[in-house]
Structure formats: structure tokens, C-alpha cells
Amino acid sequence: MSAAPVLSGDLEEDLDLEEDEDLEVFSKNPSLAVGSSVSSSVVQGSLVHSPGALVRSSGSMVNQYGLEEEEEEEEARGGVPTRDLFVTVDHPESHVTAIETFIVYRVLARTTRGDFDSSEYEVHRRYQDFLWLRGKLEEGHPTLIIHPLPEKFVMKGLVERFSEDFIETRRRALQTFLSKTAEHPMLSRSPQLKVFLTEQDLTAIKKQGPSFLSRMGDSVRAAAIAVRGVRARPQEFGAMQDYADEFSCKMSALDKVTQRIIKEQNEYLEELSQYGPLYSQWADLEADLAEPLRGVAGCLDLCGRETEEQLRHLTEVLQPTLHQYLLCADTLKTVLRRRDHIQAEFEAKNDALASSAVSKKGDLETLKEEAAGLEERVESANSALKGDWARWGDAMRNDLREALVSTADKNQDYYEKCLAVWETFLLSQKTPPGQEED
């Protein structure tokens, strides 16, 4: 891999570095305005799609003809290649074998890319296949921020593995995972992604040995054993670490609060559904009073339905988004850890070089070569991470902002509808003059 231009050196001089560990410090390149260019062209509701709908398109204009160097430069500049690969995940179906039962999803891919034989593909994948794909992507790009998969198990205990809601939530999350991966300038080029989208039978490929891919894993593990920790972590990565920790905290808190709201709202809805009919029952006993009583019963019924809608939005839009970014926070930490390991490995090699326990000249040369190789690895890992961090930050801000805006909008809509319901009732109860309320 050719050396990618390192961002930090150049930009640190251009930007005002603030005390705060902040995404801004590492990500900003004047050409990429604060999320605005991306967001303005984004179609709403990027994370949730009805089956078969397309993922959002990005507006950035940088071309993407495949030379690696150009691509890395684009990465460095923060440009996003034009979308040429669209994926959807839908049609969950139960698959029963002698040993087990599992859900299979249909994965559709549409592409204009030359390296794909066809322009449309349809394959069927199960959750394990997604796990495999993500694992491979991680191996290939240890310091890129890969979108998380939905969790294997749901610890809440309320949701069963095959309940409709659970499957639907999982499907959406899988869709998001694939979309984001397909959008990612580097990950979308991954051979495993291509295989995942195109091969009918994945089992053969999954069985193929770990090959060169696990070598990196092994060596990272080796480094972990050998090394006591990274020594000279650059400040910017330290700041990222702090951010990741805080962010993780906040996302976890938001996730919990949202779940709590959903729970309370559900209970409210249950009680409300019993409340309205009581007015009707009372109306059965009355003569003149029956009409306004039934009116109130009707209002409560309609408001109940609006509450259901609002609740659905929370459950289907806000909560999954927050949850995914909670999982992302873990990815951030993992990625930073790996970067540290890579640097630690290099430092260890350097130490070995520096210590005088080298007998033959040939050994010294070998060590020097290895050290140089590791140094390259460190540099490329760092730049990949920094670039991706910037990219991730923009996407995160965009996604969370959209989710929050859409939630606020939905809530406002809910109150507006309820308002209309009660005002209609009031109108129907035209009061004689002299008895008006304020």
C-alpha cells in the first residue's frame, strides 16, 4: 500500500486547535463543510426503509474511478464516491432444517460497477452470514469504523427470537449495515462484500481457510501479549479515546431513556384504552348527558390511536438509531484499541532494535526492515482511522439529527391531531352565550 498523505501534520496548522477533544479537530478539511453539503442532499429517513426502497444517495461529486491512490486521496479529502451500489435486505423467511430453524433474508444488489458481472443480484443470507462478512471486513481493515450489526441476543427477555417485531428490527439493522458498508469508499471495494452480494452459496467460501487474513489477527494478538501497552500515543488519538468513552456513555443513557419512554408510553396506552369505553358505558345510563359522554369517549379513542402511531415511530425510528450508535461507540473503542496495538507492535520492534542484544549484522538488517514495515503499518492505520473518523462523525451527526428531528416532528404532529379531535368535540357542544369558558 502506498503511503497515504497524513492529515494531521498539515491540518493542525490550518485549524484552531481547541482544548476539547472534539471531532472537529481531526476531521475538518475546509472543503468539507460541516455536514451541510451531505445533509442537504440526503433523503430523509436514511435508516429506515420499507422493503425494496433504495438507500439514500449522497450528493458529493468526487468521481470514483478505481485507482487506489486516488481513492485514498479522496478519503483524505473526505470526499464520498458517487453511489454505484445499492442494496436492500427484505423478505425474512423461516427456514427449517433437521438441526435448526433460522431466518433467511433476501439481499438484493443493484450496481453499475464494471467489476460486477451483472447489474442485479439476488441472494439469500442468514444472520451468521452477516457476521462472517463483518468479521472479514474487520480483518481486512482493522482501523476502519465499520457499522455494527444488530445484536445476536436480546437481553431484555421480552422479545422472542422469532417474534415479528424482533425480526423486523433486525432486518432494518441489517439493511443499514449493508447500506453503510456499500457507501463506504473503502469497504465497498472489499472482495468479501462482493462475494456476499453475488455468490449463491456462501458456505464454500466461508470454509476457505483463514489465509492471510488471520495473520494480522494473530500478530495483533501476539503484540498484545508481548507489549505492555502503547507508549507514545499521539494526543489526537487520546482525544478520540476520550470522546469515544463519553459518547458511549451518552448513547447508552439515551438508549435507556428512550426504552423507558417506550415502556411508559405502552402502559399509558393500555390504561387509556380502558378509559374511553367507560364514558360510553356511563352514557348508556343517561339521557341528555349521553351525547357529550359519547363525544368524550370518541375523542379518547381517537387520541389513543394517535398515541399508537407516535409510539410506533419511537420504536421504529428513534430507538433503533440510538441503539445502533450505542453499538458504534463500541466499534470506535475497538478500532482505537487496534490502532494502539499496531503502534505498540512497532514500538516493541523499535525497542528490540535499540537494545544491543543483536549479534549478527544480518539480524540487525532484518529487524530494521521489519521495523520499517511496522512503521508503515502504523502510518496507514492512523490515516485510515483519522479519515474514517471524520467520515463517521459526519454520518453520525446526520443520522442522529435526522432521527431527532423526525421524532420531534412526529410528536408535534401527534399533539396537533389530538388538538383537532378535542376542538371538534368542543364545537359540537355549542354552549349558549353566557356560559363560555376562557
Place this chain on the structure above:
Amino acid sequence: MRTGQLTTHTHTHTHTSQETRTMADSDSEEAAVLDNTDLTSPESENNMINTMVERETALLKKIDINVAESEKRSGKNTVNMQETYTVYLIEIRPANAAEGGLPVGDSPWRRYSEFELLRTYLLITYPFVVIPPLPEKRAEFVWHKLSADNLDPDFVERRRLGLENFLIRVASHSVLSKDKIFYQFLTEEKGWREAVLETGFQDKADSRLKSLSATLRVKNPDKSFTDLKQYSDELNSAISHLLRVRAKVADRMYGVYKVHGNYGRIFSEWSAIEKEMGDGLQSAGHHMDTHSASVDDILEEEEHYADQLKEYLFYTDALRSVCRKHELIQYELEMAVLDLASKKQQREELTTGAVRVFSLKGMSSKLFGQESPEQRESRLAALQQSIQATEDAVLDKNQECREFMRMSWEEVKRFKEQKDRELREALISYAIMQISMCKKGIQVWSNAKECFNKM
């Protein structure tokens, strides 16, 4: 601030009283008429007549009643134990006086148990009237925020309003308002309790047992009353159920709103690590706090609505009282009629000597021989007297029964009109509360959306 329902109540009266005033002698002090029953007719002639009737009979046209304050007191109770209780100040002022009108009477302090005593007195003394209820003795249908403690300030405040409402309703009633004990309750601090007991009303009380057995054994209660009793039971059940579920709904709603407060805190903390989103998050957080806090006012207003429903829940007890009294009188009438019939029967047996019905007397005379003619004569005379007395009793009872039915049915009719009117207003005010709540919600979320957009 008085409850909406109450305000409307007095407004109506003020409105109609002004009509009266133009008709009546304008020098007269009699202005605010609290009783609405006599003035429903818009015709001026009727108004004139009514005014004259009012002038002769009403004791309380000229006053505004106010349960002004409450205070905690300590004292020894009937079992000589120290206790803390709340007392309420009753103030009466001339109705048409300017703000600084001087109070009438002692402005006594009364505690809840005294109100109960007054009400019991009224129940027994005027059994054909649908006596207005008192506010609840203990907080029921609570949702978690309200304490069930009788000394809790919110509870005391709502009780104060309820007591005031009770007094105004009694003072508005054409019959009840004229009661001397009631007037004394409003004006005399000392000696009231003794005065009530002196009326001997407790002796007039029907024992529970008597009342219950009448209910069980009466043969021909008037159908309207049986229907009324059934309605009261059903209404009681319907409103209780409604209030219970309403409390649960309120509790849940409280939960939802309050949890949103957490968003405020977390957004604020999160904004510290975000450069671009920081401001948007921070201000959105404030709106979340506002939203969370707004539920307190919303639910407090709803409590007033719940109180209005509760009043009518308790009214069902008053309705049932009236029904029970009818059953009792009817039962006594039936018993008197049976008694008369049996005595007449006995007379017949004595005069003709024929024993148609088995009786111990008959048996014993068969076994031990007939009695002497003198004995029979004196027995016959006594029986004749008894029959006479019983015939009178039957007539009286019949009269009583019909009077009771007539008067109480008037009452019930009036009550139903009042109930329909006031509950409809309560439902309207409930709708208005919901609208206000929705408007707040729209405001908050539209503001939050703006903040999120700026993120």
C-alpha cells in the same frame, strides 16, 4: 380560585338576579339571589312574584359564602388523645356590598366533623331533599403523586373548595337555606354543637335495621323510585370505575412526561463533547425540561375535573337516601294497612263468633270454653278503638307517603337537570384542558425540532 363549575353557578345567579332587581324595588338590599329554582322563568310577572316570595322566605339572599382559609389546630379529641386537625374559616358577607363588606356573624372556624354533623342533621330533618355531598373524607382515587395524607396542603386546599361548594349549594336550596341550624353554623362560633343536639334530630333518625328491613320487605314501592335506586347504583359504579382508571391514566402520563426530563440532562452532558451539535443539543435539552415540568400543572387542573365527578359520585348516596326513605314510608304504610286488615278481621271474628283463621285465642276458647259476654264486649270495644286509631294512622301514613313522593320527586327532577347541566360543563372544561395540554405539546416539540435542525 374557585372551580370552573362553581364560577358558572354563581354567574348564572348573578345574571338572573339582575333581571329581578330591575323589576323589584331598587332600594331593596336584596340583590344576589342564590337560589336558582324559582327564577328559571324569564317572564317578568313571574319574576315579580318570585321576588316577593324570596323577600318573605329567603334568609340567605344577601350573602356570599366563603370558606376563606384553613389552619392546623391541636387539641384533645373525644378519647382524650392529642390530635392535629384542620379547621376552616367561614366568612359571610353581604352580596352586593363593595369589596370591603363587613362580615356577618362570628366568622366561625369549623372542622370537617362539624360539617359532617350539619349534613347528618340536614339528611334526617329533610329526608325528601337530595342533600348536597361533602368533599371526600380521605383522599381516594389517588395517583402516585398525590399524598393520601389528610394534612397535605393540596388535599386541604381542594377540600376547602369542596366545603365552600357544599355550603353554597345548601344556601341555594329553597328549603335548606331557611334552616336555622344552618344559619347558626355559618354565623355562631360557640354553642352550635349544643344547638344541633338540642333539636333532637337524632331521635328522628331511622335506625339502620329498620331501614334495611323496609328495603327488603316492601312490596309495592313506586316504580320511579325503584328505577331511581337502580340508576343511582349504576351511576355510582360507573363514576367510581371511571375515576379509578382516570387516576391510572394520569399516573402513566406523569411517568412519560417525567422521563423526558432525562433527555434534558443527557443532551446537556452530550453537548459538552460535540462542537457542531453542542448548541442545538443544549437548547433542545431545555425544551425537554420544560416539557417534563409541564405535566404538574396539567394534572393539577385535571384534579379539579376529578373533583367534579366525585361530587356526583357522592350525590348518588344522597339519591339512595331518598329512595330508602320512600321505601321506609311505603313499608310503614303497608304495615299499617295490614295491621288494619288484621284488626278488622279480629273484630269480625269476635262479633260473629266464627273462627275463620286459626288463632291461639280461638284454640284456647275451644279448649277452655268461651269467654263471658262481658269479656267479649270489653275486648270488642278496645279493638274498635284500636281500629279507629289504626285507620287514622293509615290515612296519615298515606298522606305522608304521597307528600313525600311529590316533594322528593320535584327534588329529583331538579337534581337531574342540575346534574346534566353541570356535568356537561365539566366535560367541556375537560376538553379545554386537553386542548391546552396539546398546545403546550405542540409548542415544546416545534421548538425542539428547531433546535435539532440546528445541530
